[in-house]
Amino acid sequence: MTFRSDEPREAAMTTSVARAAPSRPLRRVMLRVTDGPDRDAQVQTARPRLTIGRSAVNDLVLTDSSISGLHAELQLAAGGPHGAVLLRDLGSTNGTHVGGVRIREAWIEPGATIQLGKTAIAFLAEDEVQVPISRQTHFGALLGQSPGMRELFAVLERIADTDMSVLVGGETGSGKELVARALHDESPRHKGPFVVLDCSALPRELAEAAILGHRKGAFTSALESRAGAFEEAHGGTLFLDEIGELPLELQPKLLRVLDRREVQRIGETQVRKVDVRVVAATHRDLKTMVGQAQFREDLYFRLSVMNVELPPLRERGDDILLLAEKFVSDFTRPRGGAVVLSPAARRALTAHPWPGNVRELKNTIERAVHFASAGVIEPADLFLGRPSRPVPAPTPAGEPAVAGDDALFAQPFKEAKQAMVDAFERRYFARLLEQHDGNLSRAAAAAGITRYYLRELLKRLGLHRVKDDEP
Numbered sequence: 001m002t003f004r005s006d007e008p009r010e011a012a013m014t015t016s017v018a019r020a021a022p023s024r025p026l027r028r029v030m031l032r033v034t035d036g037p038d039r040d041a042q043v044q045t046a047r048p049r050l051t052i053g054r055s056a057v058n059d060l061v062l063t064d065s066s067i068s069g070l071h072a073e074l075q076l077a078a079g080g081p082h083g084a085v086l087l088r089d090l091g092s093t094n095g096t097h098v099g100g101v102r103i104r105e106a107w108i109e110p111g112a113t114i115q116l117g118k119t120a121i122a123f124l125a126e127d128e129v130q131v132p133i134s135r136q137t138h139f140g141a142l143l144g145q146s147p148g149m150r151e152l153f154a155v156l157e158r159i160a161d162t163d164m165s166v167l168v169g170g171e172t173g174s175g176k177e178l179v180a181r182a183l184h185d186e187s188p189r190h191k192g193p194f195v196v197l198d199c200s201a202l203p204r205e206l207a208e209a210a211i212l213g214h215r216k217g218a219f220t221s222a223l224e225s226r227a228g229a230f231e232e233a234h235g236g237t238l239f240l241d242e243i244g245e246l247p248l249e250l251q252p253k254l255l256r257v258l259d260r261r262e263v264q265r266i267g268e269t270q271v272r273k274v275d276v277r278v279v280a281a282t283h284r285d286l287k288t289m290v291g292q293a294q295f296r297e298d299l300y301f302r303l304s305v306m307n308v309e310l311p312p313l314r315e316r317g318d319d320i321l322l323l324a325e326k327f328v329s330d331f332t333r334p335r336g337g338a339v340v341l342s343p344a345a346r347r348a349l350t351a352h353p354w355p356g357n358v359r360e361l362k363n364t365i366e367r368a369v370h371f372a373s374a375g376v377i378e379p380a381d382l383f384l385g386r387p388s389r390p391v392p393a394p395t396p397a398g399e400p401a402v403a404g405d406d407a408l409f410a411q412p413f414k415e416a417k418q419a420m421v422d423a424f425e426r427r428y429f430a431r432l433l434e435q436h437d438g439n440l441s442r443a444a445a446a447a448g449i450t451r452y453y454l455r456e457l458l459k460r461l462g463l464h465r466v467k468d469d470e471p
């Protein structure tokens with residue numbers, strides 16, 4: 001593995017004084033097994049979450065047969081009393097006990113003993129470690145100046161040059177696809193293709209063909225021979241979005257391709273070598289899915305050679321304003337003229353919890369730029385704190401519901417216009433997808449927009465989870 005460094009190389013015959021690499025302090029805790037079959041096993045971590053159980057996906061793996069696959073977890077960053085961490089039972093069969101009491105959730109302090117089945121675990125003293133953060137405030141197109149994002153950039157900078165498989169976690173809209181794109185753009189594969197396979201949108205009957213490809217006539221709808229996602233991504237990067245939605249029966253097929261680095265199209269005997277870097281993403285807790293036998297453990301390990309987690313936007317502090325300013329300028333540039341955020345609007349943006357993360361912020365700014373008068377965005381233009389812009393639900397007949405004339409004319413002009421635009425967009429894209437059988441690439445080409453932009457629009461309109469035989 002090669003690591004790229006931002007440090008200048010030391011010139012011959014000169015003495016260089018290295019600048020200390022920037023870092024941030026993180027809490028670190030230690031657990032040690034004091035009784036039971038795994039006595040003396042221990043783990044030390046500064047990650048925000050530590051899991052304990054029998055499955056190999058856990059941070060502390062135990063062999064005690066009275067313990068569940070994924071038994072309990074410790075949350076280090078959950079707030080709470082000073083020095084305490086949150087212990088949670090993860091629905092174990094035999095329960096988690098502290099001080100002889102069965103708990104579902106409890107704050108524990110250093111010195112406490114956790115009892116799981118026949119095993120006793122001591123929660124030992126915690127300390128602080130320094131973790132490196134990047135000097136940069138972006139990685140590719142991914143922006144961020146908060147310590148959490150710069151810690152992520154430091155990891156991405158080190159792995160971009162490699163072919164390591166990466167599993168990206170994070171809430172919906174937090175930028176997982178952008179991480180995959182940035183890793184591709186910053187890697188030696190950047191001239192190769194970047195292919196997206198959205199596992200949540202794969203109709204079961206076409207999923208295998210989407211991964212492996214097929215020969216003409218291999219099944220009823222196979223009118224042409226077609227390459228699968230791996231072949232299309234040859235020489236580049238394959239982004240497996242929403243990997244947690246991949247049906248269990250297809251998981252061994254994906255694992256096989258990842259192990260052998262070769263594919264066999266359905267209906268063919270020929271084997272084709274593929275050179276692909278895989279980045280997968282999910283908003284689900286894959287470890288829990290492994291514990292519940294909904295996701296294969298071997299595939300989890302194959303995909304998560306490196307695990308990275310995007311913090312939710314509400315934990316990124318001033319990044320909210322950094323991103324808001326960027327989106328204001330992105331959305332005003334094509335319109336000409338300048339738009340700015342008023343001080344009150346900036347306060348409203350930082351106070352909002354952003355459940356939809358960066359995507360919600362981007363949509364909010366796009367709308368606000370449209371609503372702003374005299375070039376200034378005020379809090380009212382952001383529509384925060386009340387239900388966001390009404391996107392009308394389709395009627396049973398498939399037509400969008402638009403408020404009747406009276407209701408429409410009772411609204412201010414801009415809101416009424418927006419309701420009509422939403423209704424039109426919903427109708428237009430619903431029909432477009434129907435015409436192209438849910439295939440995003442063909443639908444985007446027919447509408448004259450990029451596939452990426454189409455996908456963003458569909459997510460905003462709630463039309464994303466339609467049948468999609470991508471790629």
Ligand SMILES: Nc1ncnc2c1ncn2[C@@H]1O[C@H](COP(=O)(O)OP(=O)(O)OP(=O)(O)O)[C@@H](O)[C@H]1O
Pocket residue numbers: 141142143144170171172173174175176177178179241283323358359362456459
């Ligand atoms: N740090 C960032 N800097 C700039 N733009 C960002 C950042 N994070 C996300 N975005 C933008 O926000 C939108 C949502 O990001 P993205 O699609 O990558 O999220 P996601 O986590 O993959 O979403 P989902 O879980 O719904 O698939 C995109 O338009 C993306 O370009």
